Amino acid sequence: MAEVTLLGIAQDGGRPQPMCKKPCCANVGLDERAFPTSLGVKFEDSSTHLFDATRNLGDQLEIWQENLPSHVWLTHAHFGHVDGLGLFGRETIGAQGITLHVSQQMKQLIQNTPQWAIMLEQGVFTLEVYTTGDEISFGSETIIPLLVPHRDELSDMHAFIIKGKEKSLLYLSDHDTWEETLSLYNCKLVREWLDKFDIDTAFIDGTFWSYEELSERSQEEVPHPPVSQTIAHLGIRLPTDPEIYFIHLNHTNPLYDTSSLAYRTVESMGWKVGFQGMRVTL
Ligand SMILES: [Zn+2]
């Protein structure tokens, strides 16, 4: 069996977001903090896999309660997903021999960024390149990267399927639009896409509840399908549907507030909001 732990549910900036003086962040207590999105997976062969390396790596390893991961997987180069990589190095953890799984584009970026390149020289990481659709096995369990369209100034973006012995989980932290993601896989419906990969549990990009959280300019700069649009597309959850948990929530997202209308709407339709520390067995 694979044990999955959700180690963060926030968008790259975390919650509270630095310098946000608005009500969304003004009174966030210590126990209400949300770390940027990350996932910990332990397979039956004892290998441990961290998806995304955030600046809250220390807190997240405590939530996970595992030793250092033997494998780290990067989805893409946006800051919240990679800014914890340095913590594995000499100045902090002093790790050795972690396998760092990256796309070809991400590999080039790492080799060309002096702070990261030196960690390769020092043996902190060994790079392993994946390509979309690869089935990478650990014992009888598997990880499958899937290319998804997302702003690619620095690198491309991959979601991951984690296949345990009995169930499969999708980790999709970021993507631009459902139209683009679905059409890349020749699908028209979200259900059809999840069904194609036999997904039982899906952690899906829920950055914004609606575009009202954004100015018009930022809608173009940071496109993510809003949760209100995703659940309108899905409708009410059917008994045969996978469980969907929204993650990667922006600090402005009303889904942080369990008493908000947005939160109650998601729950009443049978969908869920991810929470830090939640565990799923596959
Ligand atoms: Zn992100």
Ligand SMILES: [Zn+2]
């Ligand atoms: Zn805020």
Ligand SMILES: [Zn+2]
């Ligand atoms: Zn991103």
